[in-house]
Amino acid sequence: MPQLRQDLITGRWVAVATERARRPDSFSQAAKETVAARDVCPFCPGHEAMTPPEVLAYRAPGTAPNTPGWWVRVVPNLYAAFRLEPDGQDHQDGRFWQRDAIGACEVLISSPDHRATTPLLPRRQVEEIVQSYVDRYRQHAHNPALEHVLVLYNHGRPAGASLEHPHSQLYAVSLIPPSFLDELAGARRFHEAHTECVFCRTLEDERRAGARVIFENEAFVVFAPYAARTPFETWIMPRRHSASFGDLEVAKEKPAFAQALQLTLKGLYEGLNDPPFNYYIHSAPLKADVSNLYHWHLELIPKLSTAAGFELGTGIWINVVKPEESAAFLRERIQKEAAQLAGPPADASGASVPGERLRHSL
Amino acid sequence: MPQLRQDLITGRWVAVATERARRPDSFSQAAKETVAARDVCPFCPGHEAMTPPEVLAYRAPGTAPNTPGWWVRVVPNLYAAFRLEPDGQDHQDGRFWQRDAIGACEVLISSPDHRATTPLLPRRQVEEIVQSYVDRYRQHAHNPALEHVLVLYNHGRPAGASLEHPHSQLYAVSLIPPSFLDELAGARRFHEAHTECVFCRTLEDERRAGARVIFENEAFVVFAPYAARTPFETWIMPRRHSASFGDLEVAKEKPAFAQALQLTLKGLYEGLNDPPFNYYIHSAPLKADVSNLYHWHLELIPKLSTAAGFELGTGIWINVVKPEESAAFLRERIQKEAAQLAGPPADASGASVPGERLRHSL
Numbered sequence: 013m014p015q016l017r018q019d020l021i022t023g024r025w026v027a028v029a030t031e032r033a034r035r036p037d038s039f040s041q042a043a044k045e046t047v048a049a050r051d052v053c054p055f056c057p058g059h060e061a062m063t064p065p066e067v068l069a070y071r072a073p074g075t076a077p078n079t080p081g082w083w084v085r086v087v088p089n090l091y092a093a094f095r096l097e098p099d100g101q102d103h104q105d106g107r108f109w110q111r112d113a114i115g116a117c118e119v120l121i122s123s124p125d126h127r128a129t130t131p132l133l134p135r136r137q138v139e140e141i142v143q144s145y146v147d148r149y150r151q152h153a154h155n156p157a158l159e160h161v162l163v164l165y166n167h168g169r170p171a172g173a174s175l176e177h178p179h180s181q182l183y184a185v186s187l188i189p190p191s192f193l194d195e196l197a198g199a200r201r202f203h204e205a206h207t208e209c210v211f212c213r214t215l216e217d218e219r220r221a222g223a224r225v226i227f228e229n230e231a232f233v234v235f236a237p238y239a240a241r242t243p244f245e246t247w248i249m250p251r252r253h254s255a256s257f258g259d260l261e262v263a264k265e266k267p268a269f270a271q272a273l274q275l276t277l278k279g280l281y282e283g284l285n286d287p288p289f290n291y292y293i294h295s296a297p298l299k300a301d302v303s304n305l306y307h308w309h310l311e312l313i314p315k316l317s318t319a320a321g322f323e324l325g326t327g328i329w330i331n332v333v334k335p336e337e338s339a340a341f342l343r344e345r346i347q348k349e350a351a352q353l354a355g356p357p358a359d360a361s362g363a364s365v366p367g368e369r370l371r372h373s374l
Numbered sequence: 375m376p377q378l379r380q381d382l383i384t385g386r387w388v389a390v391a392t393e394r395a396r397r398p399d400s401f402s403q404a405a406k407e408t409v410a411a412r413d414v415c416p417f418c419p420g421h422e423a424m425t426p427p428e429v430l431a432y433r434a435p436g437t438a439p440n441t442p443g444w445w446v447r448v449v450p451n452l453y454a455a456f457r458l459e460p461d462g463q464d465h466q467d468g469r470f471w472q473r474d475a476i477g478a479c480e481v482l483i484s485s486p487d488h489r490a491t492t493p494l495l496p497r498r499q500v501e502e503i504v505q506s507y508v509d510r511y512r513q514h515a516h517n518p519a520l521e522h523v524l525v526l527y528n529h530g531r532p533a534g535a536s537l538e539h540p541h542s543q544l545y546a547v548s549l550i551p552p553s554f555l556d557e558l559a560g561a562r563r564f565h566e567a568h569t570e571c572v573f574c575r576t577l578e579d580e581r582r583a584g585a586r587v588i589f590e591n592e593a594f595v596v597f598a599p600y601a602a603r604t605p606f607e608t609w610i611m612p613r614r615h616s617a618s619f620g621d622l623e624v625a626k627e628k629p630a631f632a633q634a635l636q637l638t639l640k641g642l643y644e645g646l647n648d649p650p651f652n653y654y655i656h657s658a659p660l661k662a663d664v665s666n667l668y669h670w671h672l673e674l675i676p677k678l679s680t681a682a683g684f685e686l687g688t689g690i691w692i693n694v695v696k697p698e699e700s701a702a703f704l705r706e707r708i709q710k711e712a713a714q715l716a717g718p719p720a721d722a723s724g725a726s727v728p729g730e731r732l733r734h735s736l
C-alpha cells in the first residue's frame with residue numbers, strides 16, 4: 013500500500029509510492045541510458061489488455077468493454093501512488109507519522125490516435141475529453157473518503173510524460189493539498205475584507221487592465237496571471253462564479269471551455285513549436301465550505317526552464333519573460349489561428365474588436 | 375531593475391528578472407537546439423575580465439585582483455535577478471503590486487580547475503569553499519535592507535547549472551522566502567508545545583531510529599529526512615543548536631562540515647555515477663527573532679525525477695524510493711569510501727561502531 017508521510021518540521025505530507033519502487037542503484041546516470049524505448053503502446057486500440065480494465069469509455073454501440081471501438085477511454089493508473097482501499101491505516105511511531113495513501117489515479121486517453129495531441133484533434137473530440145473530466149470528477153466527488161480531485165495533463169518528456177500517446181490524468185486524494193491551503197487562505201482573507209470572490213475580482217481587474225488577456229469567449233477568459241511563475245504561464249477561468257469543476261454547465265460551458273483550451277494549446281504548439289507543458293484544474297476541495305469564495309480554473313505551466321536551487325530553497329520562482337509579453341505573443345498566435353479558421357471577414361468594419369470576432373467565428 | 379510581483383490570490387511573490395529577458399519566440403523548441411556550446415569558460419583563470427570584478431578572492435600574496443593566482447573567487451552574477459540599489463521602489467496600481475527586487479546574486483567559483491567537482495577536490499579546498507560561504511554570508515547579513523541569505527549549489531544541466539565550471543551561488547534578498555515561513559510556522563508550533571527546538575528534537579529522533587542516518591562526525595549528522603521528497607534527498611545538520619549559518623564555528627565546525635559535505639557528495643558521485651543535484655543552506659531569516667527555535671541545515675535534492683502536473687498542482691511530492699533505502703545505499707558507499715581513505719584498520723576490534731571508525735579515520 014502506498015504511504016503518506018508527514019515532514020517533522022513543516023507538517024508537509026509526501027507520498028511514498030512503493031508501487032513504483034525502484035532499486036536505489038537504478039538511478040545511476042549510466043544505467044538510465046540503457047533503458048530501451050517501448051515499441052508497443054498500451055493506450056492504442058487493440059492493446060486494451062495491457063491496461064487495467066476501463067472504468068469509463070465512450071464507444072460505438074455494440075462494442076464490448078476493453079476492446080477497440082472507443083473514442084475516449086479511462087483506466088486506472090498501473091503505477092498508482094494512491095489506492096482506494098476501504099480502511100486506511102494510520103501508523104504513528106513517536107513523531108514519525110505515516111498514513112495509507114487512499115485515493116485513485118486514473119489515465120484518461122485523449123483519443124485512439126497515438127500522435128494526435130489536443131491542438132490537432134477535432135473540436136468535438138476535445139469536448140469529449142472535457143466530458144470525461146467531468147464524468148470522472150463527479151464520480152470521485154461522491155466518495156466520502158476523498159478530499160480532493162485534480163485533473164491534469166503532462167505533455168512531453170521534460171514535463172514528466174512517460175508515455176507518448178496523449179492522455180490526461182486524474183488524482184483523487186484523501187487530503188487537502190498544500191497548494192489549496194495557500195489559495196484558500198488568500199481567498200478567505202479577501203472575502204473577509206471585501207465580501208467578494210478574489211478570483212471574480214481578479215478576472216475583472218485583468219479584463220480592465222487588458223495587457224495580459226489572451227482570449228475570451230462567452231464563458232471563459234484566458235490570461236497570463238500578473239505574477240506568472242514561468243514564461244507563458246496561462247490561466248483559463250470561467251466568467252461565472254463556480255467553486256467546483258464538477259458544476260461545469262455541460263450545455264453552455266463545456267464547448268466554450270473546450271474552445272478556450274484548444275486555442276490556448278494551439279497557440280503554444282504553433283508559436284513555440286510544440287513545447288512541453290503541464291496543466292491542471294484547480295477545483296475546490298470536496299468538503300470545504302468555500303462555495304462563495306473559491307472559483308475553479310485551469311493553470312497551464314510550460315516547461316521551458318528548470319527549477320533549481322534557488323526555487324527549491326526559497327519557494328520563489330524566477331520568470332525571465334514579462335507576462336504582458338507572453339500574453340501578447342500568444343494573443344497574436346491565437347488571432348492568426350482563428351482568422352485562418354474563419355477565412356477573410358465578410359465585412360471589414362465588423363472586425364474592430366478582435367475578441368468579438370473570435371467569439372463569433374469559432 | 376528586476377521586479378518582484380505579488381500574486382493576486384495567494385500573496386506569493388514572483389521574481390520577474392528583466393535582466394535575463396529573452397524574446398518570447400526564443401523559447402521555440404526548434405530554436406533552442408541551435409544554441410552553440412560556449413568554448414571559453416568565464417570562470418577559468420586568465421578569463422577574469424569576462425566576469426564583473428571580484429568581491430572576494432583567496433589568492434597568492436602579491437597577485438592583483440581579477441588576475442590569476444586565486445584558489446576561490448567570488449563575483450557578482452552577470453544575470454542578476456536581484457540588485458543592490460539604495461532606494462527600492464514600490465509600485466501599486468490597484469491590486470497589482472510590484473516592488474524592485476533588491477538583493478545580491480553572487481557566484482562562488484569552487485577552484486581554478488574547470489573539471490574538479492567537490493568530490494574530486496582536496497579536503498582543504500572544500501574547507502576554503504565553506505569559508506567563502508561564511509565570509510559572503512556575514513557580509514550580506516549586516517545589510518539592513520536584506521531579510522535573507524541563501525547559499526546554494528546547482529550541479530549538472532538537468533539541475534539548472536548553465537556553466538560547467540563548478541561554482542556555488544549566493545542570493546541575498548529583501549523578503550523572507552515562503553519556504554521559511556512554512557519552516558518557521560512548524561518550528562514555532564513545536565516550540566510553543568514543547569519549549570524545544572524541533573530540529574534538535576528531530577536529530578535526536580533520527581539518531582535513535584538509526585535507519586535514515588547516513589554519516590555523523592563530531593559536529594554534524596547526515597541523514598535522509600523521514601518525509602524525503604525525492605530519492606536520495608539528504609540533510610546535513612549541525613549537532614549544536616545554532617539558528618544562523620553565519621555563526622558557524624570556524625575552528626571546529628568548518629572542517630567537520632566540509633567533511634560531511636564532501637563525503638555525501640562523494641557517495642552520490644560514486645554510487646549514482648555523478649547525478650545532477652541541487653543543495654542549499656537554510657539559515658534563519660536575518661531579522662526574525664528565532665534564535666531559540668530555528669536551526670540551520672543543508673538540504674540536498676538529487677534531480678532524478680521530474681516534478682510534473684501532480685506536484686505543481688498539489689504541492690505534494692511523490693518519492694519512489696523509501697528514505698531508509700536511500701540512506702542505506704549512501705551509508706554503504708560512504709563507509710567504503712572512508713575505508714579506502716583509511717586503509718585496513720590496525721585493530722579490527724575497534725571497528726565495531728562504523729560511525730566512530732569514520733570519525734577517527736577521516
